[in-house]
Amino acid sequence: MRKSFLPVFVLTALLFALGGLEAQEVNQAAYDNIITHYAARNNFTSGTISRGDIEKILAAGVRAPSASNRQPWHFTVVQNSALAGRIVRNMPDGNILIVISSSGDGRTNGPAILDCGLATESIYLAAQALGYGSRIYTGPMNTVNSQLKAELGLPGGYSAVALVRVGRVQRIDASSAASARKSLGDMVTYK
Ligand SMILES: Cc1cc2nc3c(=O)[nH]c(=O)nc-3n(C[C@H](O)[C@H](O)[C@H](O)COP(=O)(O)O)c2cc1C
Structure with missing residues (x-):
């Protein structure tokens, strides 16, 4: 390499390296989304959710x-307010439920429940990243599995594991809405 090209080459390599580091090591928005989420409850309001946003939220579950990589889940989007109201009470118009069901029953296909839990969390967080409120529910699962499987069109052999309610919310400060968490010192051990 000619001596005159050396500084240009070194500078270019340095810029590439720094650019790469920045892209790989810090995604503050993603971290903030994980740290600042809260389970909306009383601040859900009425208002529609576009089909495009529903698909973006579902894409997070699929991902x-x-x-x-068994992907043992099925997602049922409940937009019908009469049906949704039989699963979760007092939902403002436009709130939807996304039921996550598993192809395993937790005994024969143990990891499937965890897999569905991860999809549930991704859906929950994606909804909030898109500006909606969301809340995970397992309370209604007995009702869903004993009475509503057919009406919801769950695939044969699948059972509901959890659901995520998604809706528009009145803005409130996220940190004041989230409940307190145990302190790190009480639940982490370093060895
Ligand atoms: C697995 C799971 C099941 C839950 N089931 C219900 C439920 O049945 N009903 C309900 O009102 N909230 C339910 N929640 C919401 C929790 O109560 C809420 O996420 C928790 O209190 C933390 O809220 P925060 O993040 O706003 O502090 C559930 C959450 C999880 C993760």
Whole structure:
């Protein structure tokens, strides 16, 4: 290499290296989304969710990791307010439920429940990243699995694991809405 090209080459290589580091090591928005989420409850309001946003939220569920990449889930979007109201009470117009069901029953296909939990979390966080409120529910699962599987069109052999309610929310400060968490010192061990 000619001596006059050396500084240009070194500078270019340095810029590439720094650019790469920045892209790989810091995604502050993604971290903030994980740290500042909260489970909306009383601040859900009425208002529609576009089909495009529903599909973006579902895409986050589909993209969740799963054991051996089995993807043992099915997602049921409940937009019908009469049906949704039989699963979760007092929902303002436009709130939707996304039921996550698993192809395993937790005994024969243990990791499937965890896989579905990861998809549930991804859906929950994606909704908030897009500016909606969301809340995970497992309370209604007995009702869903004993009475509503057919009406919801769950695939044969699948059972509901959890659901995520998504809706528009009145803005409130996220940190004041989230409940307190145990302190790190009480639950982390370093060895
Ligand atoms: C697995 C799971 C099941 C939950 N089931 C219900 C439920 O049945 N009903 C309900 O009102 N909230 C339910 N929640 C919401 C939790 O109560 C809420 O996420 C928790 O209190 C933390 O809220 P915060 O993040 O706003 O502090 C559930 C959450 C999880 C993760």
